[in-house]
Amino acid sequence: MNPGNHEPPALVDTHAHLDAPRLRDDLPAVLERARTAGVRQIVAIGTTAEDSEAVTKIARDYAGVFAAVGIHPNDVFEATPEDWQRVLALLEEPNVVALGETGLDRYWDRTPFSQQQEWFERHLELGRESGLPLVIHCRDSQQDLIAQLTRFKGPVHGVLHSFTGSWEDAQAFLDLGLHLSFAGMVTFTNRTLDSLREVAARVPLDRLLVETDSPYLSPHPHRGATNEPARVTFTAERLAQLHTLSLAEFSQITTSNAQRVFKLPADQTL
Template identity: 65%
Template sequence: MVDTHAHLDDPRLSKELDAVLARAIDAGVVQVVAIGTTADSSREVVRLSGSRRGVFSAVGIQPNHVAEARPGDWEQVVSLVGEPGVVAVGETGLDRYWDHTPFPQQQEEFDRHLALAADRGLPVVIHCRQCEEEIIAQLERLGRPISGVLHSFTGTWDDAQAFLALGLHLSIAGMITFRNPTLDPLRQVAARIPLDRLLVETDSPYLSPHPFRGKTNEPSRVAVTCARIAELRGLEFETLAEATTRNARGLFRLDAEEVLNRGTPARD
């Protein structure tokens, strides 16, 4: 499996990263995409992806952090895009749940990330919280297919179809395992996403799946999410794991030979 979205720079993971990655290997995880959320975070995930085989990185400024960005932070993100191991731009997008950044400023920054990704030929990692319609409209205005992923998807089937029509992959996180019946519509969507456009993630250290809910999440637990989606789709676990791994490697252009190792061997 590939965990396509993990915040490995978070202290809850970084302070014991060797052990975290060892547990991921034991669970069958072969690669992880570490996600930046600020200029400093992006610099750190690039450092991690440069120091550990099988760890890759995405660089960007997450919408809730846009208002706190300092002069020069965007230029730092741009400079990081060309570093070894960087496979995507983001995390970017829009968020109406929190009110940390004025919405027009979020939209402007989202456009800037999208332009950078297109210019560098990289996929984009999109954050969406309670603003599916706004993101769909902003992407549709570009008038071209978008290479990227709607991470931790929680929308409706209509939303899913719109994102798929734009060219995006959809990634499912641990909430698919929660026992809350209000998530049944999301489970139905997860069962219908075309198999060749489906990804899995942890969003570590957040969204730990049942029965680990409330505990610090980590990449090994992508296996729990993968198993639940396979069950929903009536597939063998191995079939779902192989398909989502193939999808992740295709979208992010991950070298299938560069996989997680015990210890900290550097990327060649």
């Protein structure tokens, strides 16, 4: 699955929903394809208490997989106090490296926005207490998110995942101390996404990460198909081109970034 004629890179997929049925039901093969493509480590993302427990078990069972635990803004409407306690209990697991997916979302209306803000604050406080980075979701709510992070008076450690905002948004998040991660949309052939590629090209290399958000957002030329961690190579190659780097150079930089942000041990690989 590695694009072009390059040697396999050494990449970290910083955002994959490995517990999703489309991946979980074929997980050994999914991880083997990732390893063959050059993916060395994966951060598996929880969105509910149940999902968080599932990705933590995957991280326990498979070398090179690490877990983020938390409640997604679109799922907090159904979350209970017991669910939060389940998330807190998972912090004792050695391969839990982040909190999330948390954040804000105005695109869907499943959860009242004030409740999303309350739970995002809860994750922020937990991040401060635990020292764990946050994996932050932001959809149609950039200004709300910037305002809440600014009120929090940081520092805020973590990543704005699958970034799709403007350069002004990017600057604000960078000023707040966050890293920015890009997914398959930077590879799509739509001219309307040229502005996103322009933003990606301007992000400082030491604050840049790459992800799949699998099983979603499969990159070109696999757009519309089920995404998986092996395909992070396509997104990485496009981002490398935008920064006028070789894939090997880009992989070395972003892997170092990911291992620093999530404190991933370099010797634990797929």
